Amino acid sequence: MAKKNQLGVTPLSEDVSAWYNELVFKAELADRGPAKGTMVIRPYGYRIWELLQSQLDQRFKDTGHVNASFPLLIPMSYLQREADHVEGFAPELAVVTHGGGKELDEPLVVRPTSETVIGEMYSRWISSYRDLPVLINAWNNVVRWELRPRIFLRTTEFLWQEGHTAHADEDEAMEETLRMFDVYVEFALNVAAIPMVKGEKTPGERFAGAVRTFTIEGMMQDGKALQSGTSHYLGQNFAKAFDITFQDENNELQHVHTTSWGMSTRMIGAVILAHGDDAGLVLPPRLAPIQIVIVPIGRGEQAEAPLAKCRELAAQLEGLGVRAHVDDRDASPGFKFNDWELKGVPLRVELGPRDLEAGHVLVAQRVGERDDKGRPVKETVEFEEFVTGAPERLDAYHDQLVARATAFRDERSGVADDWDTFAELVGRGFAYALHCGEPSCEDDIKAETSATPRCISTEDGFAGEGTCIRCDRPSVYGHRVAFARAY
C-alpha cells in the first residue's frame, strides 16, 4: 500500500485509482449513497456542478435553446420501439413494478435517457414546418444500473443535461449536432481547462439508436481516456419509432431529423483526474467554489487587524465577481494551507501583522513555482494591485492549467504505424493509428491491450490511409483513429 500524505490520501504519483477514491471523500466532494452505486454529491462538489451548469446553460441559451422537464418514469414499451436503443439500454434499466401499493399493469423504467418519452411528446407538438426547429434541453437525473460503480465516473444515478432537437432535414440536424459538439469542446477548454481529443465514434461505439456520434475524450493522468460529452445525430430513427412528422412547405408529410447531446456529473471526475496532484485537487478557477482563499496570520490580539483587512479584501474581490473566502477558523496556518491545497483552491493569500503594516499580501498559487522544500514560492503584491489584478491572475492561472494539461496529453500521445509502438503508446496514453473499421478487429485490439477506439480524429495531421494497425485489411476512415484505455 502506497504511503499516504499528511491528509490521508495516497499520492497520485503512486496509485491514481487509490488517490481518486480517497480524494473524493477527503475533499468532501461526494460520498456513497446507501443503495449500491448511488452517490451523494456534497456541498463542495455540488457547487462545482452548479458552476458547470450555469456556464454550460448560458452557452445553450446563447445558441437558441430553452429548458424543459420530462418525466422520470417511462412505460417499458416506449423503449422497445427503437430496436438498437432498447438493446443498448435494457441491461442497465431500473424498473418500477409497483406504485401506490399495487402492481402496475405495465412496468415503468426510470429514465436512462429520454429520447423515447421526448419523441412521444414531439410527435404531439410538431405538425408543421413552422413548428421547427424544436431546440430543447433538460437538466435532470438518470439511472443506469452499474455493476462496478465509481463516484462521478460511473454511478447508478447521475445528474446531466440532455439536449433534444428536431429539424426539417438532415443538413440542419447535422449542423446542430456539430454546433453542440463544438460547444462541448469549447466549454471543456475554456471552463474546465481540459484540451479534449475530439472526433466521431466508430460504428461499434455509437450511442444506441444514433446514426453518428461525436465525442470529446479527456486524457486523465493515468493516460486513460474519459469520455466527457457526446453529441448524436439520430437521423429519422426516433422520428419513425415515435411518428414525429410535419407538413413541409409543399404540404407533404415528412419525418423530422433529431439530435441529442449530453454532459454529466462525470465531468467533475474529468476535472479531478485531469488536473489533481499528490497534494489533492487542482480546480480550474472557473469551476472553483472558492477561487481565492485568504488566510489571516497571527495570534491573539495581533490577529484582529489582519483579519479585518482580510475581510475587506474579500469584499472587494467579491465586488469584482471573484469567489473569495476568509479562513477564520481556529487552526494553524499550516493546517489551513494543507486543507485548501487538498481542496484545490487556485490562489492562497496570506496576511499577517507585518504584511498589513507593509500594505501587501503574500500570494501562492496551487500549481506554480516551488522552492527547494517543495513549498510554493510566494509573491508579494500590494493590496490594491492584488485586488484589481485578481481576475487577470485567475485567467492566467486557467491558461497555465490548459498549457500543462495540453503538454501532458501531447507527451502521452503519438502516431503508431506498427504494433509495438501502438502497444507502448496505449499503455501510457493515446495512439493515433489507421484502422480497418471491423468490430471484430476492435475486439482483438481490446483483448490484447485493453484499448478501444475513442474517436476518429479529424484534427490536422491525422488524415491518412493505408493498412490497419492490427490486421491486413485496408484502413477505412481516411483519418487515424485515437485508441486508448478508457474509463
Added chain:
Amino acid sequence: MAKKNQLGVTPLSEDVSAWYNELVFKAELADRGPAKGTMVIRPYGYRIWELLQSQLDQRFKDTGHVNASFPLLIPMSYLQREADHVEGFAPELAVVTHGGGKELDEPLVVRPTSETVIGEMYSRWISSYRDLPVLINAWNNVVRWELRPRIFLRTTEFLWQEGHTAHADEDEAMEETLRMFDVYVEFALNVAAIPMVKGEKTPGERFAGAVRTFTIEGMMQDGKALQSGTSHYLGQNFAKAFDITFQDENNELQHVHTTSWGMSTRMIGAVILAHGDDAGLVLPPRLAPIQIVIVPIGRGEQAEAPLAKCRELAAQLEGLGVRAHVDDRDASPGFKFNDWELKGVPLRVELGPRDLEAGHVLVAQRVGERDDKGRPVKETVEFEEFVTGAPERLDAYHDQLVARATAFRDERSGVADDWDTFAELVGRGFAYALHCGEPSCEDDIKAETSATPRCISTEDGFAGEGTCIRCDRPSVYGHRVAFARAY
C-alpha cells in the same frame, strides 16, 4: 358546457376547474406525460420554474444554506425506521424491484422526500458540535403516487426543493423552521404576488414524522386553499431513527434536532389559480418569462422602420434587466394580443409608423383599466420615458396584483362564530373559527362541508378562546383556525 373564449378556453368565471385544465395546455405551460400522473413542463412553464428557482435559491444562500444532491433511490427499510413517516408515505410509493436485469434483494423506493436518506448521511457526517449546524438544501424530483393527478397541483412526479438542517438544540432548530417559513411567506408575496394565509398545522395535518408543521396557504379564485410551502420542526424523530448524534461541548453524546422545508412546482399552479382571468394567465412580473412584449404594427414596407425601433427598445430594456420580446411573427396584431393575453405577459407595447413618427409607444397592461368594449386602455408614453420607467412600471404592476389578490382573499374570508356563517364562508373562502383540536371533529367538519383546517392563524386579530365551532368542547389553540376547502 361553458362557452369557450376565442382561444378555446372555458372562462374562469364559468368554471375554474375546466379553465385551469384547458389553460395549462393552451398556454403551453405543461402537458401530460405517458405514464399516469406524470407531467411534462414545457419551455414556457419551465422558464417560470427557473425564475422561481433562482430567486428562491438566492434567499436560501442569503440565509447561509448550501445545495447538495442525494440519491433518488432509497432502500425500503430506511422508510420503515420512522413509524409515522412510513405510515404517511407507504400508500404513495413507487417501488423499483428490478435493476440491471435482476430482481433486487431489497426493493428500492423512488424518493417521496429525503428525510431518511439524508438522516443516514448526516449520521455519517456529524460527530461534534463543531459540525453543527448543517444547513443543506436540494433541488430535485420526487415521486408520490397520485390517483387523481392534476398538472402542477398533484402529479406523480414533481420538482421541488427540500431543505434539511441539523442543529444542536430545539431552540436553534425552531428558529430555523420559522426562518424558512418566513422566507416562503416573503417569497410568495414579493415574487409570486400571493398574500398567503400562514400559520401552524393542526396535529392531524402535520407532515408524517414532524413535531410541528408550518404552512403557507394561498387562496385560489374558486375560494379554495392551496398549500404552497411547508416548514417542519422534526424534533429528534429522525435523529433517533438514524442515530444522528454529536459530542456536545461537555463531551456528552446528544441527538441533533432537525428541520425540513419544501416548495414545489405546485407553486406554478398557485400562480395560475390566484391571478388568472377569463382571458388566460396573469403572470406576476418577477416570474414572467416575458415581462414586456413589443408588437410592431404595420404592413409591408411600412412595417420595417417600426420593427427596427421595437428591436432597439427591446435591447434597451434587456440592458436594464427587463425580459422583453419583440413579436415579429407573420400574424395579425389582434391574434398576437390575444395570444400574449392568454400567456399572461404583464405589459404589451404597440408601435406603428405613426407612433414612430410621434416618438412614443402605446402601453397596455394585462390587468388594468378597460374601455366600454372591455379592451385595455392604452397609455401613450415617449420612448425614453418608457424604457427608463419600465422597471418601476413592472414593480407597480406587481403591487397592483398583490393588492387585487389581497382584496379578493379578504373579501372571501371572515370570522365564524356560528355554524351557518361557517358553512357559508367555507363555501366561498376561508372561515376563521375556534376549534376543539379533536381529529374526529375535524373529520365531521370535512364530511359536512369539505373544509379542512388549513392552519392555526397567529395573525393579529385571530387570538381567541371559547367553544368549538362544531361541537361543545372548549377551543384549544388560543387562536382561531383557518378552515377552507383545499386542493
